[in-house]
Amino acid sequence: MKRKPCLKWNPRGMWTVVLLAVLIAAPALAADVYRIGGLFSVTGPASFLGDPEKRSLEMAVAEINADGGIDGKMLEAVIYDTEGDPQKAVSGINKLINKDKVLAIIGPSTTPATLAVKNFAERARIPLISCAAGIAITEPVTPWTFKTAQNDALAVASVYAHMKNRGVEKIGLLTVADAFGESGKQQLEQQVGNYGLRIVAVESFGGKDTDMTAQLTKIRAAGPDAIVCWGTNPGPAVVAKNIRQLQIDVPLYQSHGVASPKFIELAGEAAEGICLPTGKILVAGLLPVDDPQKEMLNDYILRYTETQKMPVSGFGGYAWDAMHLLAEAMQGAGGDRNKIRDNLEKIDHFPAVSGVFRFSPDDHNGLGPEAFVMVRIEGGIWSLER
Amino acid sequence: MQEILQYLFSGITSGAIYAVIALGFSMLYNSTDLINFAHGEFVMLGGLTLVTLWAGLGLPLVVALLLSVVAVAVVGAAFQRLAIATVKNPHPIVLVIITVGTSILLRGVAMVVWGKDSHSVPFFSNHAPIDIAGAKLLPQSLWIFAIAAVIIVALQFFFKATLTGKAMEACAVSRRAAWLTGIPTGRMNLLAFIISTGSGAVAGAIIAPITMCSYDMGTMLGLKGFCAAMLGGLGSLWGALAGGFLLGILEAAGVGLFSSGYKDAIAFVLLLLILYVKPSGLLGSAKVQRF
Numbered sequence: 059m060k061r062k063p064c065l066k067w068n069p070r071g072m073w074t075v076v077l078l079a080v081l082i083a084a085p086a087l088a089a090d091v092y093r094i095g096g097l098f099s100v101t102g103p104a105s106f107l108g109d110p111e112k113r114s115l116e117m118a119v120a121e122i123n124a125d126g127g128i129d130g131k132m133l134e135a136v137i138y139d140t141e142g143d144p145q146k147a148v149s150g151i152n153k154l155i156n157k158d159k160v161l162a163i164i165g166p167s168t169t170p171a172t173l174a175v176k177n178f179a180e181r182a183r184i185p186l187i188s189c190a191a192g193i194a195i196t197e198p199v200t201p202w203t204f205k206t207a208q209n210d211a212l213a214v215a216s217v218y219a220h221m222k223n224r225g226v227e228k229i230g231l232l233t234v235a236d237a238f239g240e241s242g243k244q245q246l247e248q249q250v251g252n253y254g255l256r257i258v259a260v261e262s263f264g265g266k267d268t269d270m271t272a273q274l275t276k277i278r279a280a281g282p283d284a285i286v287c288w289g290t291n292p293g294p295a296v297v298a299k300n301i302r303q304l305q306i307d308v309p310l311y312q313s314h315g316v317a318s319p320k321f322i323e324l325a326g327e328a329a330e331g332i333c334l335p336t337g338k339i340l341v342a343g344l345l346p347v348d349d350p351q352k353e354m355l356n357d358y359i360l361r362y363t364e365t366q367k368m369p370v371s372g373f374g375g376y377a378w379d380a381m382h383l384l385a386e387a388m389q390g391a392g393g394d395r396n397k398i399r400d401n402l403e404k405i406d407h408f409p410a411v412s413g414v415f416r417f418s419p420d421d422h423n424g425l426g427p428e429a430f431v432m433v434r435i436e437g438g439i440w441s442l443e444r
Numbered sequence: 445m446q447e448i449l450q451y452l453f454s455g456i457t458s459g460a461i462y463a464v465i466a467l468g469f470s471m472l473y474n475s476t477d478l479i480n481f482a483h484g485e486f487v488m489l490g491g492l493t494l495v496t497l498w499a500g501l502g503l504p505l506v507v508a509l510l511l512s513v514v515a516v517a518v519v520g521a522a523f524q525r526l527a528i529a530t531v532k533n534p535h536p537i538v539l540v541i542i543t544v545g546t547s548i549l550l551r552g553v554a555m556v557v558w559g560k561d562s563h564s565v566p567f568f569s570n571h572a573p574i575d576i577a578g579a580k581l582l583p584q585s586l587w588i589f590a591i592a593a594v595i596i597v598a599l600q601f602f603f604k605a606t607l608t609g610k611a612m613e614a615c616a617v618s619r620r621a622a623w624l625t626g627i628p629t630g631r632m633n634l635l636a637f638i639i640s641t642g643s644g645a646v647a648g649a650i651i652a653p654i655t656m657c658s659y660d661m662g663t664m665l666g667l668k669g670f671c672a673a674m675l676g677g678l679g680s681l682w683g684a685l686a687g688g689f690l691l692g693i694l695e696a697a698g699v700g701l702f703s704s705g706y707k708d709a710i711a712f713v714l715l716l717l718i719l720y721v722k723p724s725g726l727l728g729s730a731k732v733q734r735f
Contacts, residue, residue, distance in 0.1 A: 105560045106561070261704040262704045263704060266660075266661060268458055268654060268655035268665075269454055269457055269654065271450065272695075272704070275447050275700065276699065292564075292655075292658065295562070296654075296656065303573050303580055304450070304580050320562070324563075324656055325564075326564065
């Protein structure tokens with residue numbers, strides 16, 4: 059068995075990566091492969107999502123091909139870089155649909171890009187499995203769009219449940235002024251009543267701001283029992299440092315957007331004691347042995363660290379799960395997109411990296427609150443909260 | 445009252461950062477009549493070089509700081525020699541576009557060298573925040589004030605009291621006349637770039653512990669610094685300082701007294717108003733050239 063990598067050049071000047079694993083013993087003809095499209099923000103500000111997702115998709119394709127492919131046919135991934143830009147995502151999906159004629163599409167990595175391309179997939183009747191977190195992607199449910207990343211709503215629910223157990227009543231919100239922060243803020247404000255909590259201050263900060271002490275001073279004046287910061291690096295690390303600096307003595311909750319060792323590195327000592335919701339990948343080693351995801355998580359982490367020679371990221375799993383869910387749905391479908399879509403909806407119990415998927419015609423995310431766990435940063439490492 | 449004081453402290457901390465960056469803009473404009481839109485990228489290079497030398501290689505702070513400033517100034521000199529001095533027809537618009545192109549290049553190079561992640565360094569001195577009437581001031585802010593003060597006093601001395609400084613100013617007034625009187629205008633230009641980019645590197649290095657450094661931090665900082673320089677009056681060193689602090693305090697007051705959602709809007713609307721009433725900026729000279 060030997061793999062032949064093949065690099066294809068796009069005349070438009072945008073680079074294309076085509077990973078083709080071919081068995082030399084039985085040379086596959088072009089028609090004998092199933093083409094899967096990928097749209098990830100491999101570079102640009104959201105590269106922390108797209109880069110591990112691209113690597114994970116390539117890993118999953120290589121793994122499935124090494125096991126003999128799907129119904130004897132090999133997989134081929136065609137991946138375009140969206141740079142986190144919805145416009146580039148749209149031109150990418152048009153190429154995937156019209157030029158590469160892919161069977162299904164995995165990605166994009168971010169919510170704005172997914173919302174931009176969603177209708178193209180719907181119109182072309184191609185299954186799209188997004189790797190973004192925004193709840194608007196699968197609510198309301200549309201026939202061809204699925205997603206593997208946990209909804210923001212679930213993360214908010216985990217945070218609020220944790221607060222309620224600890225007797226928090228008044229909270230202050232500090233969210234980043236971008237799509238991730240806005241979506242989080244919306245969920246935080248929507249669900250607050252369900253947990254008997256009260257929001258006393260709502261502030262925001264820019265993604266590249268260097269100092270948030272003014273916002274925090276205003277929040278402190280409102281006297282909250284806890285502060286929730288919703289954003290992606292580096293802003294939340296600055297917030298953590300500023301809270302230390304102002305000596306504000308209330309617990310700080312962060313979002314799953316900073317659930318990576320990078321946050322601890324950036325915030326340093328100021329990260330101590332911060333609680334945040336995260337997918338289980340970050341604390342795979344701490345999970346009880348009877349956890350349904352433990353085996354899948356360990357397998358993924360081992361493969362990722364071995365093949366990519368770098369520590370596993372919390373985000374690549376979305377693409378890994380998407381590929382494996384798709385592979386499951388493609389079994390016996392004979393390359394028929396309608397059948398693949400129907401099979402995806404029938405997936406009833408699929409333990410994966412991001413959670414146990416249970417798709418149905420009314421639920422194209424398929425994850426429940428148990429997909430998140432609360433962790434606390436203690437001594438520079440994560441510890442599992444109950 | 446305690447809140448107001450805290451907004452003021454927040455304001456002057458970011459204000460000092462904007463002021464040091466604005467100094468670089470103003471100083472270069474003062475000597476070469478050029479606005480360097482890649483200045484923010486030199487700030488970024490300064491911060492990231494300090495990350496590598498201090499946190500990465502473990503050099504002593506002072507050595508790392510000096511080395512990063514020298515390294516960035518060398519890049520600045522190369523920039524002037526290779527991209528600016530070689531232009532046959534140095535029309536201002538052409539030069540400005542070259543600086544914009546350089547900023548994109550530098551950002552790309554930094555992304556390859558330092559990666560896409562943010563980096564963080566510890567504070568210069570490990571003291572607890574200083575408490576003044578309930579408001580907290582970070583010791584790093586004092587470092588920034590002190591270093592900003594040293595830079596401005598040194599620049600002021602250089603321009604007003606040394607022959608080289610005066611020669612440099614003469615180049616800005618009239619390049620041709622300066623050349624006729626025997627001033628080596630080419631070398632003056634180079635020196636101006638070295639000083640300007642070096643001061644940008646200082647700004648990047650001293651703010652590194654407060655903000656996080658990443659390859660794309662320069663654009664926003666450059667823009668804020670440029671606004672501060674315009675606000676204070678382009679070409680005036682004290683104006684740059686005043687503009688920086690004013691912008692920082694306006695931002696913090698905007699957050700505290702109105703809403704954090706309108707932070708940038710409040711600051712920029714005021715900037716527009718000031719420029720409408722007094723187009724040359726707060727401390728700028730009356731006849732300002734527009735292109």
